[in-house]
Amino acid sequence: MDGYGDSTRTVNAVGAHAVPGEPVAPVPFPASAYHLSPDEAEPMDTYGRASNPTWRQLESALAELEGAASALAFGSGMGAISAALRVLAKPGTTLVVPADGYYQVRRYAAEYLKPLGVTVVEAAAAQMCEAAGHADVVLAETPVNPTLDVVDLHRLATICRSRRSTLIVDNTAATPLGLQPLSLGADLVVASATKSLAGHSDLLAGYVAGSHPGLMAAIERDRLLAGPVLGVFEAWLVLRSLGSAGLRIDRQCRNAHAVALMLRDHPAVRSVRYPGLPQDPSHAVAVEQMRRFGGLVSVELADAGAVHRLVERSALLVAATSFGGIHTCVDRRARWGDPVPDGFARISLGIEDTDDIVADIERALT
Template structure:
């Protein structure tokens, strides 16, 4: 099927890159495992395929699907979210360049930039991206050197909301590119390219894959010259997603819209319940009117997602007790799957930023609300809260 012009998100997600197999009529395109392809004479490639690192029909179908749902012209699929980020940075930056990123960025992103790329001569600085004046000042401190302005919105795990359109202007005025990590929102809830971003990155492991059974990453962009650089790095460095990974990611992406509706409903219900609990110091969720980024989130997001962070009056001890007492929420790394997860970022996903200005509060838990019944999620938290007094 050809995706109709101006088709809605769910129609696009189901059909983009998914033409039926012409020989048998199989509705689901076949999974191509082959690592190499027969040539019709030397240099005579069939549909451009030569070797699996350079191209694979299953991966190409996913890349077409990713570009379509993000509203981009080009998409590239990688073996992990960090592989996607690494390839992007190496494709676009050179020694002497500078990256300005959020001061509560994902720990793995910060580790990549601060410990890997810094040794290659790429500088970095961190700033509260939700404060545009502070961000502009940070960019101005490295005049002519800032190549990338890198933001997560909502951010992980402090759930800060940044004005993408305004930040794009800050970046572009300085001659830099705006990169938006759209993992928390997903393409269903937010499309940064339409708001002026130059590049979107995803850990497709999370909401796009959606079932906690595949690791992957993606880069989506519009500019053909930038895309050519990313594509070359994907091919030359080889951190591509394998056929089975691409197939599983495609399968997950087809149901992203309906899953995100349920994730958002559950996130809202859990956040509202948490607000009323005496043990809670703060609830960080953009769907709450009390959240400082609530009005902005309403403008640039369709809904508010399934990620909720909560801080406890009882400090680290209370957070740890709750994390280890849940039964429906599984204590685990990652997020965005159909099952609910609880994470203690200070010692888990963000352990790499301990002792830095990006350190996560020790009284904070991050909840990834799955697609279970919201009443069951709340009941699980209610019983887990009893552990605080023990």
């Protein structure tokens, strides 16, 4: 689908192909067991933890959007990340994880991988390339959640390639419509499809995408044995949501840019981060590698009370963790243990009309 716009790509990815007699919309295949063929060598679906036609359709769509040879669906983003790390981070290896990214990744590495003999190094976005020079496996998140720093993936991939280390990139915040990590040299992409791709705050899902057959086969084997599978109906819901992802993500990014511009000049705001702002510290790198700057804006207000008052005074904002849904959500990140000031909040822009959400937040800050 080279040369087509994102909405065309997302619609096409979910199966807009003319097959007479077949449904236009994707349909779920709920099954835990399948009829077996007498020919035991014939490839087939046998058991629901191993394979499912709905998975395959979703995985094909995700691979196409990420520019990968294949993708694997999981029951959550953490299910996808932990599977990739279990396969790659073996005893005796050195693993780099984001010090300023999603906190559950650090906890998994410290609580489950470190006791097995994996050396775990935490590195902030600015130190990621330096840390990668001594690593076997590097997991980078960009833009970083919640600070929205952007990692220079081309530089990081060059360092990893020189060491023959494996680079995994968490593409949750950017989405495949904003960033293509594999084209910049990453070996694997991991992401939470719970967020912008599914986009309705009503399910959990994750995926791994890549183009190394042996590595993808090893991760698929781990999924089979460990069992962090995606439910068939959840897979179907993600699949049907992908068709509108181009429209939704475009509106979220437009809203984020407009809100960031307003917040930048508001007297109640101590600081604002958005890679799309020319004044943002990450703007130069973001312009080089991102097609869109995402639907997240980070803002620092005076204190925790100011964040709570923002939500209380607003007619449109929802206080909720997670991001990427159709509603604009505010999450005070210090409550989860992120190393940020008490008044630091992540705003996930929804698909409301741009003028409405900008005016609502501006009024609520006054």
